Amino acid sequence: MNSSNQAPIKRDNLIAMLLAYTTCVQVSSFIFWLVFLLQNYSALLLKQRNKRFHPESVAETEKQKYTMAHYEKGMKDVPGEDIHAYNTNYSAHREGIAPEEMVEIYNKWGENYEKDFAGRYNGPVIAATSLAEHFEKGRRDAYVLDVAAGTGMVGEQLHHRGFTAIDGLDPSKTLLNIAERKNIYGRLINSFITSEPTASIEEDTYDAIVISGGMGEGHIKCSALNEMIRIVKKGGLICIVMREEYLDYVEEYKNLEPYMKQLEIEGKWEKMERKVVPNYSFQKNGIVFTYKVL
Numbered sequence: 001m002n003s004s005n006q007a008p009i010k011r012d013n014l015i016a017m018l019l020a021y022t023t024c025v026q027v028s029s030f031i032f033w034l035v036f037l038l039q040n041y042s043a044l045l046l047k048q049r050n051k052r053f054h055p056e057s058v059a060e061t062e063k064q065k066y067t068m069a070h071y072e073k074g075m076k077d078v079p080g081e082d083i084h085a086y087n088t089n090y091s092a093h094r095e096g097i098a099p100e101e102m103v104e105i106y107n108k109w110g111e112n113y114e115k116d117f118a119g120r121y122n123g124p125v126i127a128a129t130s131l132a133e134h135f136e137k138g139r140r141d142a143y144v145l146d147v148a149a150g151t152g153m154v155g156e157q158l159h160h161r162g163f164t165a166i167d168g169l170d171p172s173k174t175l176l177n178i179a180e181r182k183n184i185y186g187r188l189i190n191s192f193i194t195s196e197p198t199a200s201i202e203e204d205t206y207d208a209i210v211i212s213g214g215m216g217e218g219h220i221k222c223s224a225l226n227e228m229i230r231i232v233k234k235g236g237l238i239c240i241v242m243r244e245e246y247l248d249y250v251e252e253y254k255n256l257e258p259y260m261k262q263l264e265i266e267g268k269w270e271k272m273e274r275k276v277v278p279n280y281s282f283q284k285n286g287i288v289f290t291y292k293v294l
């Protein structure tokens, strides 16, 4: 074969081949970089997404599981016709509820609060009866603070039993407005009760504090007992009525009785009474604690 026979590669063809070659290189390197960038970008997105959603969403499911467990525990012996009211009440007592959210729920509940509890909630009667037993005499003169007064159901029961000097404290303004219309309270104090001194309440002010329905998930903390002791006079009483089962499954109240005992050891107060009572609310047992401040 004679190479001279072969047609020489045309100049134009050579240029075309070169062009095709460089284009190929460029396109593949472009694809390479594109893939590289996309991979990194999606990894970044994934990382961010995980950062944003992952830990909380796990915590959230855990929380829901917890809440469901509590809900089911509390719910199991509630009679059918009471379930709606129970659920409404439960929404204010969910595990992990923030104090502001709780107040918001009570504010919305407002006018329906008493309707939902009519015939289901004997806490106010139990609380007022228990306190009255310790004031055979002197009910007219006893200065009482109804903590977690709400719409004033406890105040009414105290009033029926001859107490006349009653203040109420509650973080829900809407519920206090309803309590005010009953004309049985002196001061109505729109506040939480915590371990901190309550603004506008001097120490050694009251002869007694009474609470019914104020102890629940997200409600009054054990440490608020110190504040109650501060504002009750020496020799005065603190009477707390709550659902008995909360001592078992509300995390905060697993420590309630040990905390009460600790305050007793420290000489802050002395136990007068601890009694379990039937049908506190939704036919569930209640428990009454009465302490005398020292």
Ligand SMILES: *[C@@H]1O[C@H](CO)[C@@H](O)[C@H](O)[C@H]1NC(C)=O
Residues within 6 Å of the ligand: 118, 119, 120, 121, 122, 279, 283
């Ligand atoms: C529980 O209390 C409610 C409300 O007072 C009452 O209607 C109901 O009959 C009581 N149930 C029992 C079992 O005593």
Ligand SMILES: *[C@@H]1O[C@H](CO)[C@@H](O)[C@H](O)[C@H]1NC(C)=O
Residues within 6 Å of the ligand: 089, 090, 093, 117, 120, 121, 123, 212, 213, 214, 215, 216, 217, 242, 243, 281, 282
């Ligand atoms: C609502 O539920 C809480 C928690 O069970 C309880 O302490 C409170 O007494 C209930 N309220 C009434 C009015 O039954």
